[in-house]
Amino acid sequence: MSQSNPVKAREHLKPPVTEVGVLGWIHQNLFNNWFNSLLTLLALYGLFVTIPPMFKWAFVDSLWFSGPEACREIDGACWSIIPSNARFIFLGFYPEDQQWRPLIAMILLFVLVFYTQNRKSWNRALFPIWVCGLFVMGWLMHGGLGLPVVETAKWSGLPLTLILALFGMVGAYPLGVLLALGRRSKLPVIHSLSVVYIELIRGVPLISMLFMSSIMFPLFLPEGVTFDKVLRAQVAIILFTAAYIAEVVRGGLQAIPKGQYEAADSLGLKYGQAMRLIILPQALKIVIPPSVGILISAFKDTSLVVIIALYDVLKTTKVTLSNPEWMGYSSEAYLFLAVLYFIFCYAMSSYSRKLEKALHTGH
Amino acid sequence: MSSAVPFWRDPRKRAIVFQILVLLLVFSTVYVLFSNTQANLRRQSIATGFGFLKVESGFEIGESVIEYSSADTYGRALLVGALNTIKVSFIGIVLMIILGVFVGIARLSRNWLVSRLAGIFIEVMQNIPVLLQLFFWYAIFYEAFPAPRQALNPLPGIFLCNRGLIMAVPAKHPAHLPMLISLAVAALLWWLLARWAKKIQDRTGRIFPVVRTGLGLCLLFPALVWLAYGAPKAMDVPVLQGFNFGGGVTVSPEFSALLIGLVLYTSAFVAEIVRAGIQAVTRGQIEAAMSIGLRPGQVLHLVVLPQALRVIIPPLTSQMLNLTKNSSLAIAIGYADFVSVANTTINQTGQAIEGVALIMAVYLCFSLSTSAFMNWYNKKTALVER
Numbered sequence: 190m191s192q193s194n195p196v197k198a199r200e201h202l203k204p205p206v207t208e209v210g211v212l213g214w215i216h217q218n219l220f221n222n223w224f225n226s227l228l229t230l231l232a233l234y235g236l237f238v239t240i241p242p243m244f245k246w247a248f249v250d251s252l253w254f255s256g257p258e259a260c261r262e263i264d265g266a267c268w269s270i271i272p273s274n275a276r277f278i279f280l281g282f283y284p285e286d287q288q289w290r291p292l293i294a295m296i297l298l299f300v301l302v303f304y305t306q307n308r309k310s311w312n313r314a315l316f317p318i319w320v321c322g323l324f325v326m327g328w329l330m331h332g333g334l335g336l337p338v339v340e341t342a343k344w345s346g347l348p349l350t351l352i353l354a355l356f357g358m359v360g361a362y363p364l365g366v367l368l369a370l371g372r373r374s375k376l377p378v379i380h381s382l383s384v385v386y387i388e389l390i391r392g393v394p395l396i397s398m399l400f401m402s403s404i405m406f407p408l409f410l411p412e413g414v415t416f417d418k419v420l421r422a423q424v425a426i427i428l429f430t431a432a433y434i435a436e437v438v439r440g441g442l443q444a445i446p447k448g449q450y451e452a453a454d455s456l457g458l459k460y461g462q463a464m465r466l467i468i469l470p471q472a473l474k475i476v477i478p479p480s481v482g483i484l485i486s487a488f489k490d491t492s493l494v495v496i497i498a499l500y501d502v503l504k505t506t507k508v509t510l511s512n513p514e515w516m517g518y519s520s521e522a523y524l525f526l527a528v529l530y531f532i533f534c535y536a537m538s539s540y541s542r543k544l545e546k547a548l549h550t551g552h
Numbered sequence: 553m554s555s556a557v558p559f560w561r562d563p564r565k566r567a568i569v570f571q572i573l574v575l576l577l578v579f580s581t582v583y584v585l586f587s588n589t590q591a592n593l594r595r596q597s598i599a600t601g602f603g604f605l606k607v608e609s610g611f612e613i614g615e616s617v618i619e620y621s622s623a624d625t626y627g628r629a630l631l632v633g634a635l636n637t638i639k640v641s642f643i644g645i646v647l648m649i650i651l652g653v654f655v656g657i658a659r660l661s662r663n664w665l666v667s668r669l670a671g672i673f674i675e676v677m678q679n680i681p682v683l684l685q686l687f688f689w690y691a692i693f694y695e696a697f698p699a700p701r702q703a704l705n706p707l708p709g710i711f712l713c714n715r716g717l718i719m720a721v722p723a724k725h726p727a728h729l730p731m732l733i734s735l736a737v738a739a740l741l742w743w744l745l746a747r748w749a750k751k752i753q754d755r756t757g758r759i760f761p762v763v764r765t766g767l768g769l770c771l772l773f774p775a776l777v778w779l780a781y782g783a784p785k786a787m788d789v790p791v792l793q794g795f796n797f798g799g800g801v802t803v804s805p806e807f808s809a810l811l812i813g814l815v816l817y818t819s820a821f822v823a824e825i826v827r828a829g830i831q832a833v834t835r836g837q838i839e840a841a842m843s844i845g846l847r848p849g850q851v852l853h854l855v856v857l858p859q860a861l862r863v864i865i866p867p868l869t870s871q872m873l874n875l876t877k878n879s880s881l882a883i884a885i886g887y888a889d890f891v892s893v894a895n896t897t898i899n900q901t902g903q904a905i906e907g908v909a910l911i912m913a914v915y916l917c918f919s920l921s922t923s924a925f926m927n928w929y930n931k932k933t934a935l936v937e938r
Contacts, residue, residue: 218664225663232665378571382578389912392919394877396891397911404904408592409585489681496884503684519691527680527688534679 257514270518271525274509281345281505287337291348294329297322298351306540308547323359341419345500349419353426353501354488360427361487362480365434366473370464372435373442383435390432395490398425403497422494430487437479441472477548481541485534492530502526589905596902604901605630611896613888615804626897633893634914640810640889641876641918647815648875649868652822659827670823677820683881686813690885693805700796709789715796717803723788727781734773742766806887810879818875822868829864830856861933869926876918880911890914 203209207216219229250265253272260267271278280288301322304310330348332338344352371383390398402425407415445468453463495504506522509515559565593600605627612622617635620628658670677685694714698704703713709720722728742762749760778784790800833856841855882889891911898907 218662221662225661228661228663228666232663232669376567376571378575382574389916392873392916393912394880394891394915396880396883397908397915400891400895400898400904400911401908404898405908408589408904410592411588412591412595485679489679492681492683493881495683496881503681503687507687517695519695520688523684523688523691526684530681530684531676531679535675538679 260518266521267518268521268525270509270515270522274512274515277346278502278505278509279346280348281500282343283345283348284339284343287332287339290329290332290336290339291344291346294326295348295351297326297329298355323355341417344419346505347502349494349499350488350491350501350503353419353423353491353494354484356423357426357430357487357491358484360423361430361434364427364431366438366469368431368435369438369442372439387432387435390429391436395426395429395493396496398429399493399497401425418497419499422497422499426487426491429490430483433483433486434480437476437483438472440479441474441476442468444475445472474548478541478545481537481544485537485541488533488537489530502529598902600903600906602906604897604903604906607901609897609900611900613893614886615807615888626901629893630890630897630910633888633890636887637876637879637882637889637891637914637918640807640814640879640882640887644811644814644818644875644879645872647811648819648822648871651815652819652871653826655819655823656826656830659823660830674820674823677816678824680817682813682817682878683884685817686809686881686885689812690805690809693809700792703792703797709787709800711790711797711800713797714805715802716805717808718790718797718800719803720787720789721801722784723786725781725784725786727778727784730781731774731777734777735770738766738769738773741769745769804887806882806885809885810882810887814875814878818871818878821871821874825864825867825871826860829860832863833859858933862930865926865930865933869923869930872926873919873922876922877915880915 204213206212220226246265248265250263251268252260252263252265253268255267255269256273257267257269260269276285276288280291283291301319305315305319328334328336330339330344330352331341368383368387371379372387374380374383399422402421403418406421406424410416449467449471450463453467458466491501492503494501495507498504500508503526506526510519510522559569606625608623609626609629610622611629613620613629613632615636616632617639618632620632655670655673658666659674661667661670693716697712697714700711700713700715703711703718705711711718742765745760745766746762749762753759788799788801790797790802792798837855837859838851841851846854879889880891883892883895886892894907894911898904901907
């Protein structure tokens, strides 16, 4: 019986164990020729040299919830600097008894963002919802209408970072769209003014704009008129971001086929109507993913306000580090901040990649 | 003569009126700001104009490419700052391109582990603000590294401590200048050789190994000069003197932290650009190149790279500019770049407008000259279409 069915026996013949399953995967992806094998071994050696000591430093020998004295005794990381100073790092100089307000404002912001990231909620209601949300956040932060007023000089920590990035984007978008339209305009004066503005701003570093806001704006204003430092930095960030948005939007405008412009003209629409009803809705849809990219860089760039002595989350961390009790744990504090920034930026960038795929409908 | 159409219905005339109105608005805004500024400057009795450039500065600068002391003028201090900016940007751009190309190719590797590690590097570096990275590397230097007495000594002649990186260099010798000249001659020969080789290739189709020969010349010439001068081998080795090192070359912690931070941050973006550029070359091109019998190295060198470079160069230019602009963050960790020196100048003289205008003008110069050069290069490599 056993030798009567050779065909069946062949069916059961399995591929070599080195070509399938885990071993096969390893062979194909890590050791398929001598060069790749060498690379893999080198990479593994590099990981072996770096990862275990770092793991030991960060997790085995480390302290998480202790006082500064206990940290002096150990070789590992002193993560305790974060929980012990969390309140100051996140909320800075905001009055202690009022700190529930920025907390609620941030939670509200996260809820709004979470609601918006679902494309099912992109409808006419979204815009008024955001306007209301921003208004409530502003009211919570600033006070008035029954809440004690907290002037902007006391705004600090994470809320300041988020506000500068968010309002920077919200304020810069309309200006950026106008500049992009101006750059595409056939009127020579409008065109050249837009080009000069965009190229000038894109040619200089943000820090020079921030310097301008902190030391030149006061000179521009008539005697007796002042407005505060946070607002001035916010204006600088808006003016700066607008130039970058203008270039992104211009890309979107250029991607709209000429037929769309001509169709709008042949319907007898005026310039404003054509832009508002035909061109911009299509162009702005194209530029949503690169706009998220600009939001990410605006978010990262807010950290530059450290240099003009605004207390964003990076500055509050530096202040904590200058406290003699916690001096010398910079690596831990900065790594924590890096993780914080990374989570925000990575979430935004992977969302923008997802959007890019979903919105890619072509013409 | 009366036209049938009133002027507000004629789009051409309306456009002119509209533009005049916009111009008026811009000019009046500028005028208001200017007169406010004038009044404010008079009230605070701040001097105007660039006269301060010739005044003695009275502050020291930590590191400088040219001779400088506090007795020199503000103008010279600003020049020192500008040269420091150029120094860090130039070295940074070279390292950024090398590291970026390396990581970008690693990202495309068929080796899963290498490609993943490159991917992690790119994501981590791109998503952390560059200022935070600068603070981190600077903190590593002054907190994690030991004092000069316990300096780390990873390789003979190289010391790492909280005063920076201290290296042994060849001691000064009269052979060095002729060696440099011979290197320049070799580079010139390389250039001539490349032109000649292209002519030969255009005529006969034969390929001359230009790069190998050129590199060989660049090594051979200085080596011959070095031997001719009796092969001086003396080294200027850093020695611990009291609390610091004497001799050798010191790279300050500020410069190192700035360079490391800028290069790591920007090379992550360059890696993505390189990856996208290589992926933009269609598979058919590679298959066609292989089917006419080119070796893998030739496929890369003759077919993939020339096409990928066209896609890579424009975004690469903007990353080079980004690195230059981000080098202005040096002020946060105390490296004396242009912005930092200008800021000190503003604080001492109170002439904020001139200071900020100088900062903007200098960076505009950097930006415009880099983009002019890259536009020229781009035109040279761009596809010549019908």
